[in-house]
Amino acid sequence: xxxxxxxxxxxxxRLFLSLYNEQFTSSFEIDSLGDTPDVVCIEASxxxxxxLEISLIEDLPGDIQYVLGRGxxxxxxTTGSTAVSFFEDSAVQxxxxxxxxxxxxxxxxxxxxxxxxxLLWEPMEWASVADDFRQTVLRGREKNFGAGxxxxxxxxxxxxxxxxxxxxxxxxx
Numbered sequence: 001x002x003x004x005x006x007x008x009x010x011x012x013x014r015l016f017l018s019l020y021n022e023q024f025t026s027s028f029e030i031d032s033l034g035d036t037p038d039v040v041c042i043e044a045s046x047x048x049x050x051x052l053e054i055s056l057i058e059d060l061p062g063d064i065q066y067v068l069g070r071g072x073x074x075x076x077x078t079t080g081s082t083a084v085s086f087f088e089d090s091a092v093q094x095x096x097x098x099x100x101x102x103x104x105x106x107x108x109x110x111x112x113x114x115x116x117x118x119l120l121w122e123p124m125e126w127a128s129v130a131d132d133f134r135q136t137v138l139r140g141r142e143k144n145f146g147a148g149x150x151x152x153x154x155x156x157x158x159x160x161x162x163x164x165x166x167x168x169x170x171x172x173x
Contacts, residue, residue, distance in 0.1 A: 006033050009054045012115045013039040016052065016152060019165045037110055050147055051110040055097055057151070059084045059118045067117050086121055091129045098137045098149070098168075108146030114168075115152040122156045126166045133168060142169035 002010065010033060017028050028041040028050050037051035058064050062074035075081060078088040094114070101112055134142075142149060149169040155162050 002033070008056070009033060009038045012054050012056075012113060012152070013041070013052050015115070015163060016054075016113045016150070016165070017041060019152070019163060020150075023165060037106060049109050051106065052113050053101065053106050053110055053145065054113045054115065055101055057090075057094055057097055057114050057116045059090045059093060059120070061093075063117050084118070084120065086125050087129070090116075090118065090121055090125075094129070094151075095133065095137055098133065102138070102141045102144055105144040106146075110145050111147035112145040112149040113152065114150070116154075119154045119161070122154055123164060123166045126151055126153060126168075130166075130168060138169060145169065147171050
């Protein structure tokens with residue numbers, strides 16, 4: 001039986017692969033769950049392997065526990081309430097998550113998949129910080145994830161809203 005972390009990683013991998021396969025006309029499927037990488041995927045027709053290192057992004061420390069029903073909604077130090085500032089709360093959390101994950105090199109066939117917990121932020125917000133993050137956080141370390149760095153976020157410009165991928169780093173950047 002899978003533990004909670006494995007169930008979250010598998011659900012995130014399934015969502016990522018549905019978006020990724022559609023975008024790149026590929027057919028990757030989950031092969032196995034592990035620790036490093038979190039998920040090994042294979043495309044049966046080509047035998048290509050795509051490893052996924054998965055991390056959840058929260059707007060504030062404690063958001064994941066709140067979403068899982070294990071705590072109260074955290075208060076933003078910026079707003080003094082449960083309302084969140086993208087630039088002063090969420091972007092700070094993304095920066096911290098990226099800095100931590102970029103300490104290790106996962107190789108050419110591994111993608112870093114960041115799944116945001118909040119439904120508030122869409123590609124437009126991530127695009128507003130992307131160039132700064134590429135220069136100040138990635139700083140050439142995007143090679144640590146040779147298959148790219150992508151954020152699963154919500155596209156609120158469609159009805160109904162839909163999940164989409166925002167690319168922080170393409171393979172080979």
